[in-house]
Amino acid sequence: MNNVLGIINLSINQPLLHELTYHRTTATVPFGGRYRLIDFVLSNMVNSGINNAAVLTHNNFRSILDHLGSGKEWDLDRKQRGLFILPPTNTSSTSFNGDLQNFHGHLEYFARSSEEYVIISCSHMICNIDYNEVVKAHIHKNADITIVYKELDATQEDLSNLHIVELGEDNRVIGMTEQQQRHDNNKVYMRMIVIKKDLLVDLVKKSVSQNYYDLVRHVIIRHLHTLNVYAYEYKGHLAIINSIHNYYKSSMELLKPQVWKALFFQPGLIYTKVKDEPPVEYTEGATVTNSLIANGCIIEGTVENSILFRGVLVGRGAVIKNSIVMQKCVIESDSILNHVILDKDVHVTSGQQLEGKLSAPTVFTKNSRV
Amino acid sequence: MPKIECVAMLLAGGEGKRLSHLTKKIAKPAVPFGGKYRIIDFTLSNCCNSGIHTVGILTQYQPMVLNSYIGIGSSWDLDRKNGGVTVLPPYVEQTGGRWYKGTSHAIYQNMAYLDQYDAEYVLVISGDHIYKMNYAEMLNQHKKMNADVSIAVIEIPIEESYRFGMMKVDENDWIVEFQEKPKVTTSNTASMGVYIFNWRKLKAYLIADEEKKETNSDFGQDIIPAMLANHEQLYAYRYKGYWKDVGTIDSLWEAHMDLLATDKPFRLHDPKWRIFTKNPNQPPQYIGSTARINRSLVNEGCMVFGEIDHSVLFYGVDVGEGSVIKDSIIMPQSKIGKNVTIHRAIIGWNTVIEDNARIGNPDESTEITLVGDNQTITE
Numbered sequence: 125m126n127n128v129l130g131i132i133n134l135s136i137n138q139p140l141l142h143e144l145t146y147h148r149t150t151a152t153v154p155f156g157g158r159y160r161l162i163d164f165v166l167s168n169m170v171n172s173g174i175n176n177a178a179v180l181t182h183n184n185f186r187s188i189l190d191h192l193g194s195g196k197e198w199d200l201d202r203k204q205r206g207l208f209i210l211p212p213t214n215t216s217s218t219s220f221n222g223d224l225q226n227f228h229g230h231l232e233y234f235a236r237s238s239e240e241y242v243i244i245s246c247s248h249m250i251c252n253i254d255y256n257e258v259v260k261a262h263i264h265k266n267a268d269i270t271i272v273y274k275e276l277d278a279t280q281e282d283l284s285n286l287h288i289v290e291l292g293e294d295n296r297v298i299g300m301t302e303q304q305q306r307h308d309n310n311k312v313y314m315r316m317i318v319i320k321k322d323l324l325v326d327l328v329k330k331s332v333s334q335n336y337y338d339l340v341r342h343v344i345i346r347h348l349h350t351l352n353v354y355a356y357e358y359k360g361h362l363a364i365i366n367s368i369h370n371y372y373k374s375s376m377e378l379l380k381p382q383v384w385k386a387l388f389f390q391p392g393l394i395y396t397k398v399k400d401e402p403p404v405e406y407t408e409g410a411t412v413t414n415s416l417i418a419n420g421c422i423i424e425g426t427v428e429n430s431i432l433f434r435g436v437l438v439g440r441g442a443v444i445k446n447s448i449v450m451q452k453c454v455i456e457s458d459s460i461l462n463h464v465i466l467d468k469d470v471h472v473t474s475g476q477q478l479e480g481k482l483s484a485p486t487v488f489t490k491n492s493r494v
Numbered sequence: 495m496p497k498i499e500c501v502a503m504l505l506a507g508g509e510g511k512r513l514s515h516l517t518k519k520i521a522k523p524a525v526p527f528g529g530k531y532r533i534i535d536f537t538l539s540n541c542c543n544s545g546i547h548t549v550g551i552l553t554q555y556q557p558m559v560l561n562s563y564i565g566i567g568s569s570w571d572l573d574r575k576n577g578g579v580t581v582l583p584p585y586v587e588q589t590g591g592r593w594y595k596g597t598s599h600a601i602y603q604n605m606a607y608l609d610q611y612d613a614e615y616v617l618v619i620s621g622d623h624i625y626k627m628n629y630a631e632m633l634n635q636h637k638k639m640n641a642d643v644s645i646a647v648i649e650i651p652i653e654e655s656y657r658f659g660m661m662k663v664d665e666n667d668w669i670v671e672f673q674e675k676p677k678v679t680t681s682n683t684a685s686m687g688v689y690i691f692n693w694r695k696l697k698a699y700l701i702a703d704e705e706k707k708e709t710n711s712d713f714g715q716d717i718i719p720a721m722l723a724n725h726e727q728l729y730a731y732r733y734k735g736y737w738k739d740v741g742t743i744d745s746l747w748e749a750h751m752d753l754l755a756t757d758k759p760f761r762l763h764d765p766k767w768r769i770f771t772k773n774p775n776q777p778p779q780y781i782g783s784t785a786r787i788n789r790s791l792v793n794e795g796c797m798v799f800g801e802i803d804h805s806v807l808f809y810g811v812d813v814g815e816g817s818v819i820k821d822s823i824i825m826p827q828s829k830i831g832k833n834v835t836i837h838r839a840i841i842g843w844n845t846v847i848e849d850n851a852r853i854g855n856p857d858e859s860t861e862i863t864l865v866g867d868n869q870t871i872t873e
Contacts, residue, residue: 157778158794196568381780381797388777398773402762403529403793403806412787418778419530419794422763431778 125173128259129239129321132165132247135182135212135226136315136339141368143487144467148187151179151247153365154450154468156378156387156394157418157431160191161365162247163396169243170198171392172255176205176237180226182212191397198395208233222337227328234325242324244339246315250363250374254391255318258356262318268351269323269344271297272316274362285366287313287340289355297353300345314358317344361386372465372485375431375448379414401434409440425455439474446482464488496576498548498611500633500690502541503601506534506621507554507594512742515842515866520559522741523621526825526843528753528762529791529806531771532563533740534621538570538579539769544629546617548577550607552600554593557583569772582607599711602700608693616696618689618713624749624760625737626767627688632731636690641729643695643721645669646688648733652679657739659685659714661730669728674714683730686737689713695726736760747840747862750806750823754789762791774826776809784815800830814849822854825867842867849873 134151144153151162162179169177177200181188188209194200195207213229214220234242241262243255253272262270273289289311290299300313327343336342344353361383363374377383388394401420406412411426420435425442432438433450439457448465455461456474463480467490472478476494480486488494510522517525523534541549549572553560566572567579582604584594594600601608601618608616615636617629627646636644650658660679662671673679699717703709709716722728736759740746752759762769776795781787786801795810800817807813811824814832822839824830830841831849839854845865847853850873854863865871 379780381782384777384780384797393775394777395775400768400770400773402769403791404779405763406787406790406792406802408756408789410788412781413785414783415781416778417781417792420763433778 125256125259126175127239128172128174128241128243128255128318129234129237130166130169130174130177130255131242131244132162132169132177132179133223133226133244133315133339134162134185134188134247135180135220135223136246141365141371143489144368144371144465145184147184147490149182149184150365152187152191153371154433155250155365155371155375157416157433158399159394159396161250162188162191163394164250164252165245165247166192166198166200167392167394168251168253168255169245170200170395172253174243174255175200175202176208176239178208178210178230178233180210180223180230182220182226185209185211193397197397205237221335222342223339224328224331224337224342227324227339228332231325231328234321237321240321242319242321244317244319244324248365249314249316250365250387251314251358251360252387252390252392252394253316253358253360258316258318261356262354265295265354266352267354268319269347269353270318270356271300271344271353272314272356272358273311274314274358276310276312276362278310281310281312281364282367282370283310283312286364287315289313291355295355295357297344297348297355299348300340311355311357312362312364313340314362315340318356360390363387368465368485368487369483372448376429376446378416378431379429384416399434410438425457433468447485467492470494495610495612498577498613500546500548500615500617500629501577501608501611501613501693502546502549502617502619502629503604503608504534504537504541504549504551504619504621505597505600506551506560507557507600508620508622509555510622510741513746514743515864516743516746516840517556518866519556521553521556524556524560524563525740525746526808527624527740527746528750528769529793529808530762531769533624534560534564535570535769535771536624536626537619537621538567538572539767540619540625540627540629542570542572542770543767544627544631546629547572547574548611549579550582550604551579551621552582552594552604554584554600557581563772565772570770577611580607596709596711596716597713598700598703598717601696602704602711605697605700608697613693616689616691616693618687618691620687622741623687623737623739625686625733626735626760626764626769627733627737629688629690632688633690635731636729639729640727641690642692642726643718644690644729644731645718646686646733647683647730648686648737649682650684652682655679655682655684659687659718661685663730667730667732669722669730672714672718672722672728674712674719685714686733688733690731743840743862743864747823747838751804751821753791753806754804756789774809782815785813800832800834820856837863839863839865841865842869845869845871847871 200207292298410423416431418434424440425438435452441458459476506523508522510517779796782799789804792807793809799815800813808826810827816833828845837854837856
């Protein structure tokens with residue numbers, strides 16, 4: 125995969141997760157007890173042998189810089205190639221028209237790279253995928269563009285605001301529509317494509333010169349009939365983080381052992397910024413069941429059906445149920461939490477009762493004190 | 495090369511014979527400890543947290559795992575342009591090759607390493623001990639006392655003195671007598687194997703020692719007694735915290751149980767003094783609906799469906815439903831089946847304990863059971 129550039133495209137209109145994205149971009153929303161959303165796509169790229177990766181950022185990218193740093197945790201701190209964080213190219217005097225504008229502003233990066241192919245991916249489709257297989261299929265089909273999709277159960281999933289792919293013979297893409305309502309066809313476009321670099325550069329230049337600025341609409345959909353666009357089916361576990369509701373639901377799915385094994389180990393491990401936290405300490409009287417617990421936690425109370433990020437303190441008599449508790453939160457003694465999401469560094473004083481709804485978990489913002 | 499005031503020399507060549515199967519393929523400093531670490535992490539983290547960023551690591555016995563573990567030192571923030579870690583194995587030169595004969599001989603062989611930094615002080619430490627210590631404070635005291643050598647000391651029960659270097663000190667903590675592992679002594683002040691030497695002074699003694707015919711080239715047996723005989727200024731630096739030599743199966747097990755005590759003499763949860771280690775990139779642990787965990791330390795990547803009481807689980811350990819693990823230590827990536835009972839045992843790396851097996855004995859008068867690495871134990 126020395127011949128493939130990895131582009132993480134954050135300059136699309138990413139889904140916003142309300143309170144969780146007040147201070148950060150969607151790509152750095154914490155997920156799975158110790159990760160940020162972007163860790164999955166970046167680890168997938170690295171595990172597939174990609175050693176030249178770029179992150180096209182949009183707004184609020186301070187948290188991206190902080191999290192990715194030099195790319196060391198992903199083994200991307202390299203003298204040659206490595207990790208590139210490309211800042212937004214629209215300034216205060218120019219408006220942002222769409223993600224192609226950002227590609228256009230960074231054409232030099234593409235020109236300077238020697239790779240023949242490009243993988244473009246978003247960060248909010250959480251999966252563990254081997255891109256080698258996608259590129260292999262792309263070359264085998266002699267495709268111009270290969271898109272990645274996943275067949276989802278429409279009765280189980282909320283497919284709103286997703287692109288549904290229509291396939292013709294031999295997995296050729298013949299239609300892509302933004303889904304508003306439930307549909308019997310449920311092949312969801314995962315916002316991942318493989319394309320030859322020269323073709324991408326060409327299409328970006330042409331589109332922008334005609335004031336077309338959207339990668340999906342103007343590079344893919346507009347060319348469905350003039351280019352060979354093929355689809356690759358991803359069969360592993362997929363979590364689509366496009367709303368608080370889905371964020372909560374996808375998080376709770378990690379409590380199924382088969383999902384835990386699939387997403388975190390197969391085919392590759394997921395890397396993230398290391399915090400050097402010690403193992404979890406369970407004291408006398410701790411009761412923990414069906415939960416995901418990250419290192420650095422000290423648990424004296426009860427935790428059920430929940431996810432605890434790194435360094436969470438759960439006091440004696442405290443009860444946490446059906447909740448997501450992010451890094452370094454403190455839950456003092458005898459507090460009861462049910463169906464809540466606590467962002468980082470939330471401090472719950474003793475004896476509190478925080479109750480959300482399963483359908484709409486209550487979010488407590490970063491650094492708040494209850 | 496820019497001058498570095500204090501360079502650490504970390505002795506990591508110990509064979510650790512008394513750790514039996516655990517040191518078959520690895521040196522003692524590489525033995526896993528505390529659910530997440532290896533023994534050497536504690537001294538390396540002490541260096542990093544004390545602001546000592548130039549560390550020579552002297553390896554000898556079974557160095558392969560240790561060398562690749564240390565790498566360029568980035569796990570401990572010791573990958574530096576100037577200084578950083580340097581692994582120093584014994585080497586051969588034109589006049590012949592030499593294995594490190596003793597602890598001080600290892601430093602003698604690497605005098606050029608210390609000279610290149612024009613070091614004023616040498617901190618000699620060993621990768622065999624579990625403790626948290628700020629070496630910078632010891633160095634300050636060493637300078638303040640204008641000592642030639644400072645030796646960190648702790649007070650121990652006198653009946654254990656046969657295992658340690660014991661010393662007598664005067665009312666100002668100057669050392670007046672030093673006995674290496676004495677059979678009989680009246681002192682309870684023991685050396686922790688942590689020394690700060692003025693480098694020029696030490697160098698002269700190392701060269702003199704090399705010319706002797708009868709010598710073990712050992713700090714405790716040769717260098718310190720020679721310095722005392724010459725009336726050099728040897729200062730005893732008193733250390734009050736937790737310090738443990740985990741050289742035997744029993745002491746390794748005990749040190750783990752110390753981590754689980756209600757009133758912990760030694761805490762791993764210490765944001766002000768983090769212990770750094772190489773990261774295995776494992777996901778958060780999954781604790782199943784049938785699990786029950788009390789008084790334990792459990793690391794990332796574990797999947798637990800059984801009952802864990804007063805035990806330590808390293809990364810990637812699976813424990814099946816109906817199994818009970820009590821007063822035990824399970825090293826990385828070992829898989830414990832269903833309905834297994836494990837009492838007072840240490841289970842090595844990557845070992846499989848099949849369903850219904852019974853290991854160890856809950857009776858406190860019995861020995862700790864050790865199951866080595868890469869074993870398969872059936873019912």
